[in-house]
Amino acid sequence: MTDTPLILAFDTSAAYCAAALMLGDQLLETRAEDMTRGQAERLMPLMEELLQDHAKTWSDLDAIGVGVGPGNFTGIRIAVSAARGLALGLGAPAYGVSGFDARAEAVRCPGLASVPAPRDQVYLRDAAGETALMPLEQAKATAAQAGLALLPQPTPQDLAAAIGRVALSRWPKIPEAPAPLYLRAADAAPSSDTPPVLLDP
């Protein structure tokens, strides 16, 4: 087994497609494109171009790193589904990396990792490792109480590279299949139809 695995890491948990290609701990390149829609169409071609530009093909890959969220539900499913398909097709491991782990790796200084969410909210991982969705101000207060600050937000490029490094740190262990980290239940209301009383039950 090689000491310098070729790792492709990617993330579509917010309004971008980001990917990084690493050979061992050497970052070959990381690139990102902003987009509010069309990630499902763009992600794979973007990664194929990245591989081609470094004279690599899909079958050269030794491992996959994928951002599993939290974030946009559709976005994290796009990346996770692609990662699981790639892993199955390559017979290579796919490592699911949370947005918290990726941010802690990307920034590498003391502080609490938080992931931006809509309406001035963030997903916060507190000092005890508990995660929750809360208003940004509340997250800042929580951090301050622990004598910490919120980590600054990395660029999508840095995030993809950090996912690659976290994946490398786990390689070549056989991982569990990556799964989306939603942190929020699906919107679903029980049926409002109430059946009538049966007179002869």
Add this chain to the structure above:
Amino acid sequence: MTQGLTVLGLESSCDDTAAAIVRQTPGVHAEILSSVIFGQTDLHAAFGGVVPELAARAHAEKLDICVKQALDDSGLTFADLDAIAVTAGPGLIGGVMSGVMCAKGISAATGLPLIGVNHLAGHALTPRLTDGVAFPYLMLLVSGGHCQYLLVRGQDDFTRLGGTIDDAPGEAFDKTARLLGLQQPGGPSVEAEALMGDPNAIRFPRPLLDRPDCNMSFSGLKTALLRARDQIVAEKAGLTRQDRANLCAGFQQAVVDVLAEKTRRALRIYMEIGPSDPVVAVAGGVAANQAIRSALLTVCAEAGATFVAPPLKLCTDNAAMIAYAGLERFRTGVQDDLTLTARPRWPLDQHSPSLIGSGRKGAKA
């Protein structure tokens, strides 16, 4: 292309996660080498219908496992395959997108060609997979989400003769079950109740039978059922078992009568093109209903057409039909690339005016 083809299919457009492998040698019937279906019935049971976000979550974590099992069951590896077909719409977009992305991942990793398949084409071509039916044939697609008559002239040549302008019958069966406190899915439970009821005890309307075309409407039947139920409840402060059975029987008979008469009309149009060996085929979960089947059988016999009803497991959502439709497409040289789009709406017949959902985003199906 004259050699045998082996195609993997993926399906995730509603509440079934499925993968299957189909092989066909020209001149020989297609063979289903494996067909795996992971259902989600329990997941949605409490909600009285499929919840899109719950369905999408389940698909995303099951598709690859399903594919792995389909390979294992067939004893094949990716190296034995010629292409990967995936449902690219129409359907619940979260699930369709997961399927398309998983298929793209497999296609990129293995180098196998990728083929996006219309879910409805999968259903509409199933009679060729199961019975080797020749073009042109008349197809009645009747399920929880769809109801349409299709004149099928080729693997990519569909003319819609008519369809529902609102709900699909399967949806009306589910609603009936909910209103009467019967189990979901509603099709089998309403059918079982109907066997014990009198279809003439409570009169239901026969929507759109007064119009000469092949279009249908089932939304009003739900309202009719609710009214009839509430009327009985108002009189007796509840329902007897016999009332419930009568409601089911009356409702089902209305659906049967509408489908039978509209099939008669669609058949007349189909017979005008002079098929040498006329065939009417059904697909979709509602095609499992025995009362509907026997009525269609009678209509076909009257017209001198053969009635083809694929086995139930190939009438409801499955991936063998996707693999097969992909195989037929691939034979004609069609193939997609990694930009393949997942589409919530994708009418099979691009020419006929749309019946429902014809808003800004275009026709639904």
